[in-house]
Amino acid sequence: MTKFTVNFLNQLFPEFSGDIREELKIQEIYTDSRVSVTQGLFVPIIGERFNGHDFVLQAIDKGAVAVIWQKDQPLPENKPNNIPFFLVNDSLMALQELAQAYRNKINPTVIGITGSNGKTTTKEIISSSLKPFYQVSKTEGNLNNLIGMPLSILAMPQNTEVLVLEMGMNQFGEIARLSEIAQPDIAVITNIGESHIEYLGSRKGISQAKLEIIEGMKTSGLVILDGDEPLLDVSLTQQMITCGFGYELDYVVSQVEQHDDQTTFMINEMPVSIPLLGRHQAKNSAYALAVGRAFEVPEGEMVQTLADLTLPGMRFEQIETESGAVMINDAYNASATSMKASIDVIKNMKQQSKVLVLGDIFELGDHLETEHRKVGTSIDSDITALITIGEASRHIHEGLSDDFTGYKTHVESNADANSLIKPYLKSDSVILFKASRGMQLEKIIDELMN
Numbered sequence: 001m002t003k004f005t006v007n008f009l010n011q012l013f014p015e016f017s018g019d020i021r022e023e024l025k026i027q028e029i030y031t032d033s034r035v036s037v038t039q040g041l042f043v044p045i046i047g048e049r050f051n052g053h054d055f056v057l058q059a060i061d062k063g064a065v066a067v068i069w070q071k072d073q074p075l076p077e078n079k080p081n082n083i084p085f086f087l088v089n090d091s092l093m094a095l096q097e098l099a100q101a102y103r104n105k106i107n108p109t110v111i112g113i114t115g116s117n118g119k120t121t122t123k124e125i126i127s128s129s130l131k132p133f134y135q136v137s138k139t140e141g142n143l144n145n146l147i148g149m150p151l152s153i154l155a156m157p158q159n160t161e162v163l164v165l166e167m168g169m170n171q172f173g174e175i176a177r178l179s180e181i182a183q184p185d186i187a188v189i190t191n192i193g194e195s196h197i198e199y200l201g202s203r204k205g206i207s208q209a210k211l212e213i214i215e216g217m218k219t220s221g222l223v224i225l226d227g228d229e230p231l232l233d234v235s236l237t238q239q240m241i242t243c244g245f246g247y248e249l250d251y252v253v254s255q256v257e258q259h260d261d262q263t264t265f266m267i268n269e270m271p272v273s274i275p276l277l278g279r280h281q282a283k284n285s286a287y288a289l290a291v292g293r294a295f296e297v298p299e300g301e302m303v304q305t306l307a308d309l310t311l312p313g314m315r316f317e318q319i320e321t322e323s324g325a326v327m328i329n330d331a332y333n334a335s336a337t338s339m340k341a342s343i344d345v346i347k348n349m350k351q352q353s354k355v356l357v358l359g360d361i362f363e364l365g366d367h368l369e370t371e372h373r374k375v376g377t378s379i380d381s382d383i384t385a386l387i388t389i390g391e392a393s394r395h396i397h398e399g400l401s402d403d404f405t406g407y408k409t410h411v412e413s414n415a416d417a418n419s420l421i422k423p424y425l426k427s428d429s430v431i432l433f434k435a436s437r438g439m440q441l442e443k444i445i446d447e448l449m450n
């Protein structure tokens, strides 16, 4: 599906090398030369391990018909003249400028979602609930940074009416830049946790970074946020809607009950059921309902769509083993808040044997010990066994509740954990795997399943 012509590119980037056929159409914008494309615009990025410019000829072989080229990079000797190279000062900045221009060309209603935890989940809930009523395009997976979000915008079909974008950060200024590119009409701030606190200094710093999402918004925009979070108790020019468990909020979540394969709750007077587990998912659903109200989707119809939810992998993904044990792959990422939320879900599950396999949480800086200890306070007599993996996760043991009397141990690597977990692979066990992305706990699950 054509996104734009080369002429659209030339208006943005007037300087070029090679021939331009104005009618040349671009269908895909991408950054990896190893991917085969049709009518592709290749945007080489200089990364930590590779310089994308080194692979431009491979990109052309695989379907690139135009290239964005950073001027300070030597042009390839045998550059084909029929492929226009648009010359820019910074290829990443050019990708972002192109995304902003394309966003303005298609001009969908843009929903920007940020927060320490729940961005991907809430993005999926909102997208799923609007899809029956609008042409919805969304961030795929977790592509939420200054490369991923522009690519998500540029992946949007021309007939998109609603664009749901996940905005991630681990530095001040990143959300501001993402918001400048995306110009959200509606912003959702899911919560303020401790993710990436090493670089933000404090939870206050995290809240300030998340509130940067306002900077790209019109005053007529709508901000939907976690009303239980004092750090988000701010006054804005935009309309604000608060969601959470406090009775004075706009969308009040109450009567949360976790069942085997769903969570039921009330939002104001509306009974809701979602195929996700945990009270935090009830709050995420409240954000979606508030968004639906802004689109004037009847709440009863919105609630019905929530029943069909599916999440990307490694987010509380339940895997049943031959022995009948249930392994929970919640290993995409972790913070103390999300780890405690997942432990609470495990404590409410029906299996008698509840085992926690918890790895290090990264990017905590000076907060490393306190945050890991905080996780330990959730581990009590409901839990059967605790196996921690890595370095920092040993501090979880220091925070353990006094009435935790189960088996506990700490190992330094994933490989050391397998033999310790195997005895729990029996029919009445549930085993939670959770840690920061870099720990790759999913590899333990893969080994145990083979």
Ligand SMILES: CC(=O)N[C@H]1[C@@H](OP(=O)(O)OP(=O)(O)OC[C@H]2O[C@@H](n3ccc(=O)[nH]c3=O)[C@H](O)[C@@H]2O)O[C@H](CO)[C@@H](O)[C@@H]1O[C@H](C)C(=O)N[C@@H](C)C(=O)N[C@H](CCC(=O)N[C@@H](CCC[C@@H](N)C(=O)O)C(=O)O)C(=O)O
Residues within 6 Å of the ligand: 031, 032, 033, 034, 044, 045, 046, 047, 048, 049, 050, 051, 052, 055, 141, 142, 143, 144, 145, 146, 147, 148, 149, 168, 169, 170, 171, 174
């Ligand atoms: C730039 C890129 O996309 N890199 C991906 C690549 O990494 P790799 O190490 O292989 O290569 P380089 O980055 O050095 O390569 C530079 C470019 O060269 C291309 N290239 C390489 C070889 C070749 O033969 N041909 C080539 O064309 C290459 O494609 C590069 O474009 O592969 C990895 C494995 O697949 C990817 O993981 C890596 O992706 C990086 C991490 C990336 O930023 N991807 C974004 C598209 C993205 O959105 N990724 C998200 C994770 C985002 C995230 O971490 N979000 C944080 C918050 C934001 C923090 C922000 N400060 C940040 O640092 O990101 C969060 O908490 O959610 C994802 O993948 O899920």
Ligand SMILES: Nc1ncnc2c1ncn2[C@@H]1O[C@H](COP(=O)(O)OP(=O)(O)OP(=O)(O)O)[C@@H](O)[C@H]1O
Residues within 6 Å of the ligand: 115, 116, 117, 118, 119, 120, 121, 122, 142, 168, 190, 191, 280, 281, 283, 284, 315, 316, 330, 332, 333, 334, 337, 338, 339, 341, 342
């Ligand atoms: N509102 C919430 N409060 C606390 N934890 C949550 C909330 N929503 C989801 N979680 C938990 O946080 C973890 C990550 O969920 P999700 O991937 O949706 O968040 P994210 O913000 O996209 O994370 P990341 O920034 O790491 O990509 C999951 O373990 C999930 O159970």
Ligand SMILES: C[C@@H](N)C(=O)N[C@H](C)C(=O)O
Residues within 6 Å of the ligand: 333, 334, 362, 363, 435, 436, 437, 438, 439
């Ligand atoms: C996945 C990425 N956004 C992230 O949070 N990385 C941290 C440093 C990790 O590896 O856990």
